[in-house]
Amino acid sequence: MAETSYVRSAMLAPQKPPASETGAVHWVRANLLSSWGNIALTILSVYVIYVIVATIGPWFYRSVWTAGSLEECRQIIAETWGEGKRGACFAVIAERWQQILFGFYPKELYWRPTLTLVLMLVALGPILFSWVPKQILWFSITFPAVAFWLLWGGSVWLPVMILVGFASGFAAFRVISNVNGLAGALSAALVPVLWWVFLCNPAAELVQSVLPIGLVELGSDQFGGFLLSTVIGVSGITFSLPLGILLALGRQSDLLIVKSFCVAFIEGFRGVPLITLLFVASLLLNYFLPPGTTFDVILRVIIMVTIFSAAYMAEVIRGGLAALPRGQYEAADALGLDYWKAQRLIIMPQALKVSIPGIVGNFIGLFKDTTLVSFISLSDPMQLVSAIRANQEWNGIYWELFIFVGLLFFIFCFSMSRYSMYLENKLKTDHH
Amino acid sequence: MTVALDPPRAGFRPGMLIYDTRYRSITIQVIFMILVVVFGYWLFENVKSNLRAAGKDFSFGFLWTRSGYDINQMLVQYSSDSTHGRALLVGMLNTLFLAFMACILATVIGLIAGVLRLSKNVLVARLMEIYVETFRNVPVVLWIVLVNAIMAVSMPEPKEFRGEAPTASMLFFDSVAVTNRGIYVPEPLFSRSLGNTDAGIFLISNDLLAIIAVVVASIWGYRRLHRNATTVQNATGVRPATRWKGLAIVVLPLAALLAATGFHLGYPELKGFNFVGGVHARNSLVAMWLALSIYSATYIAESVRAGILAISRGQTEAALALGLHPGLATRLVVLPQALRVVVPPLISQYLSITKNTSLALAVGYMDLRSTLGGITMNQTGRELECMLMLMGIYLSISLIISALMNVYNTSIKLKER
Numbered sequence: 001m002a003e004t005s006y007v008r009s010a011m012l013a014p015q016k017p018p019a020s021e022t023g024a025v026h027w028v029r030a031n032l033l034s035s036w037g038n039i040a041l042t043i044l045s046v047y048v049i050y051v052i053v054a055t056i057g058p059w060f061y062r063s064v065w066t067a068g069s070l071e072e073c074r075q076i077i078a079e080t081w082g083e084g085k086r087g088a089c090f091a092v093i094a095e096r097w098q099q100i101l102f103g104f105y106p107k108e109l110y111w112r113p114t115l116t117l118v119l120m121l122v123a124l125g126p127i128l129f130s131w132v133p134k135q136i137l138w139f140s141i142t143f144p145a146v147a148f149w150l151l152w153g154g155s156v157w158l159p160v161m162i163l164v165g166f167a168s169g170f171a172a173f174r175v176i177s178n179v180n181g182l183a184g185a186l187s188a189a190l191v192p193v194l195w196w197v198f199l200c201n202p203a204a205e206l207v208q209s210v211l212p213i214g215l216v217e218l219g220s221d222q223f224g225g226f227l228l229s230t231v232i233g234v235s236g237i238t239f240s241l242p243l244g245i246l247l248a249l250g251r252q253s254d255l256l257i258v259k260s261f262c263v264a265f266i267e268g269f270r271g272v273p274l275i276t277l278l279f280v281a282s283l284l285l286n287y288f289l290p291p292g293t294t295f296d297v298i299l300r301v302i303i304m305v306t307i308f309s310a311a312y313m314a315e316v317i318r319g320g321l322a323a324l325p326r327g328q329y330e331a332a333d334a335l336g337l338d339y340w341k342a343q344r345l346i347i348m349p350q351a352l353k354v355s356i357p358g359i360v361g362n363f364i365g366l367f368k369d370t371t372l373v374s375f376i377s378l379s380d381p382m383q384l385v386s387a388i389r390a391n392q393e394w395n396g397i398y399w400e401l402f403i404f405v406g407l408l409f410f411i412f413c414f415s416m417s418r419y420s421m422y423l424e425n426k427l428k429t430d431h432h
Numbered sequence: 433m434t435v436a437l438d439p440p441r442a443g444f445r446p447g448m449l450i451y452d453t454r455y456r457s458i459t460i461q462v463i464f465m466i467l468v469v470v471f472g473y474w475l476f477e478n479v480k481s482n483l484r485a486a487g488k489d490f491s492f493g494f495l496w497t498r499s500g501y502d503i504n505q506m507l508v509q510y511s512s513d514s515t516h517g518r519a520l521l522v523g524m525l526n527t528l529f530l531a532f533m534a535c536i537l538a539t540v541i542g543l544i545a546g547v548l549r550l551s552k553n554v555l556v557a558r559l560m561e562i563y564v565e566t567f568r569n570v571p572v573v574l575w576i577v578l579v580n581a582i583m584a585v586s587m588p589e590p591k592e593f594r595g596e597a598p599t600a601s602m603l604f605f606d607s608v609a610v611t612n613r614g615i616y617v618p619e620p621l622f623s624r625s626l627g628n629t630d631a632g633i634f635l636i637s638n639d640l641l642a643i644i645a646v647v648v649a650s651i652w653g654y655r656r657l658h659r660n661a662t663t664v665q666n667a668t669g670v671r672p673a674t675r676w677k678g679l680a681i682v683v684l685p686l687a688a689l690l691a692a693t694g695f696h697l698g699y700p701e702l703k704g705f706n707f708v709g710g711v712h713a714r715n716s717l718v719a720m721w722l723a724l725s726i727y728s729a730t731y732i733a734e735s736v737r738a739g740i741l742a743i744s745r746g747q748t749e750a751a752l753a754l755g756l757h758p759g760l761a762t763r764l765v766v767l768p769q770a771l772r773v774v775v776p777p778l779i780s781q782y783l784s785i786t787k788n789t790s791l792a793l794a795v796g797y798m799d800l801r802s803t804l805g806g807i808t809m810n811q812t813g814r815e816l817e818c819m820l821m822l823m824g825i826y827l828s829i830s831l832i833i834s835a836l837m838n839v840y841n842t843s844i845k846l847k848e849r
């Protein structure tokens with residue numbers, strides 16, 4: 001029998017890992033100092049951070065919030081912090097922030113765009129988040145008319161009558177499609193158009209004369225600043241998605257003429273800079289319309305921005321369509337669904353899900369592109385900034401203004417991109 | 433036994449145009465076509481009657497008349513006595529020059545930022561993330577105007593370089609001057625220049641042509657040297673030394689040519705109230721170039737990052753398992769696959785840089801839009817012709833770039849079954 005000298009009868013308690021393998025020290029070693037190259041990078045980034053903080057920190061800390069001009073600002077800074085010290089002059093923001101937000105909208109009417117913004121958030125609720133009660137969707141549908149009335153003012157009955165047009169189309173479809181599907185679809189398109197062209201205005205005027213309800217009417221030249229950017233951006237976003245979907249479907253379609261038209265449309269508008277389209281809107285549109293017709297410049301810009309963005313949108317959605325396996329189309333056919341039903345129930349939900357990042361990226365691009373309207377002398381934030389900089393009191397100021405405007409754009413765009421990541425995560429159905 | 437008979441051949445009824453799927457597509461297309469043609473005709477008629485009402489005709493004759501305005505940056509000879517067509521050419525070259533410069537800088541910054549964003553070093557990765565998110569989410573016009581403002585307001589005036597104790601100094605051994613009127617960099621000069629060749633619409637420097645010819649020849653010689661070395665290696669198993677020979681082939685001819693033509697740098701010098709000599713990059717060009725590059729680089733960084741993430745780790749490991757050393761593994765296995773993901777978005781970014789050069793209006797850079805679509809249009813009053821040409825030129829540039837992209841995409845497409 002073998003001699004057993006020693007057998008451990010009790011388990012040893014597990015030991016803690018050595019101090020170099022845990023905690024902050026290990027983290028710093030593994031992440032920041034793992035190699036010579038890494039050490040160099042760390043030193044470089046620490047230096048960069050130091051320079052940024054050391055420049056911006058004191059500059060912010062010494063900021064002046066109440067002053068009448070840049071001279072006065074500099075004087076206050078020199079008196080408080082000593083000669084030669086630099087500080088921010090946010091007094092310009094304190095003095096002009098309303099102008100940058102609302103443009104030349106009358107001061108006493110600021111409640112209208114503010115209310116519109118709040119209502120817009122309410123209307124967006126059920127579209128963006130599933131936990132918001134679905135009944136609010138009815139409000140979302142009427143929101144464009146409400147926003148139009150609140151922002152531009154005038155008689156309440158015109159937007160109401162425009163909405164009645166949509167309702168009439170829907171009603172006509174409901175009634176006539178029971179008799180004949182095709183006639184139903186035709187009348188759904190024809191009835192509202194006839195209504196808007198011939199009856200809408202007289203009806204609105206008639207009701208207005210009986211029951212006058214209205215707000216002070218404002219012209220488009222009084223729109224400016226972020227109000228203008230948001231009006232153009234949000235309308236462009238709203239209209240470009242459906243138009244983009246139609247264009248993408250047209251490009252994927254078997255109908256040769258429709259397909260080639262869509263290809264020409266998409267490539268044509270993608271191939272030129274937006275700024276040329278805006279110039280077309282402001283200079284050339286009169287050539288293409290019957291003599292004597294004029295229409296609102298903001299509307300023209302919205303149309304151009306929508307078309308431009310829809311061409312990009314179409315390509316993004318086409319990518320989503322192409323990513324779908326062929327079997328999905330075949331399955332839809334096998335179920336006996338017709339083209340539109342297949343698109344609505346099977347193809348589009350999947351294709352749109354795949355293209356969410358691209359679509360939102362497009363929205364962000366569109367919103368940023370609204371700054372280009374300053375080139376056709378609409379007073380968007382950039383235009384207002386240059387106006388303020390050209391002003392005698394504020395001549396020579398730039399960081400403060402650009403930080404303010406940039407920050408507002410950043411908040412808008414960054415939250416859109418975060419929302420798209422949230423949505424992607426929520427809709428993710430695969431298991432890896 | 434049952435026999436399947438052909439269905440009875442019904443005659444054609446008009447209703448089938450709508451209810452029969454065989455004919456419906458034709459009906460839809462015909463109706464669509466008619467609508468498009470009617471709409472197009474309506475636009476055409478409107479234009480005709482509007483032009484007639486304004487007493488204008490439609491002609492491009494103005495391109496051959498005297499322009500009468502100056503352009504402050506030109507790559508080919510131009511004066512106010514030149515034609516509008518010539519101004520268009522100058523503007524187009526300025527656009528392409530700016531786009532080219534911005535594409536290069538944006539690619540460099542984008543590559544660095546994209547790679548660093550994936551770095552294990554948290555500090556660097558975070559910094560790059562902040563850079564990307566900040567610049568992408570703010571309109572490019574703002575960056576352009578901001579850089580222009582920084583250049584114009586914060587940079588020293590030329591007079592500050594003067595005197596016993598100047599408050600500003602030139603960079604890089606007194607060769608580069610950054611002033612509020614732009615940046616002055618040394619220019620290449622040839623004391624025994626070979627002169628110029630007249631290439632029809634512009635002059636080409638013979639020195640430049642000679643340099644290009646010598647460089648091309650050197651590269652050809654260098655590759656030939658390496659091919660020979662490989663042949664020898666395959667035959668004998670010993671690779672002849674090529675390093676010094678290769679270096680000599682690349683460097684010597686060029687050095688000889690530069691010496692022969694008397695190549696030297698012309699440094700900017702302060703004379704009177706301004707710098708003289710050197711190449712003067714105006715604020716507008718610098719602002720456009722930097723802002724466009726830094727802005728577009730964020731998009732390039734994102735696609736580079738996506739490209740690197742798309743290559744699964746197994747690919748690198750498999751290449752190493754095959755015995756390739758890390759450099760070869762990257763070159764032969766990882767890079768080709770990553771490029772397939774990175775290049776298409778990269779090229780569409782180049783496309784958008786080219787289109788974004790039209791924002792030059794914000795800082796007064798004389799690009800195509802400012803010459804043809806700006807001063808020429810205002811002087812001649814021919815909005816229709818100018819805008820059509822402007823859009824046509826941008827469209828052609830875009831279509832050429834996307835055609836190149838398609839060629840590339842087809843060539844790198846996965847060859848499956």
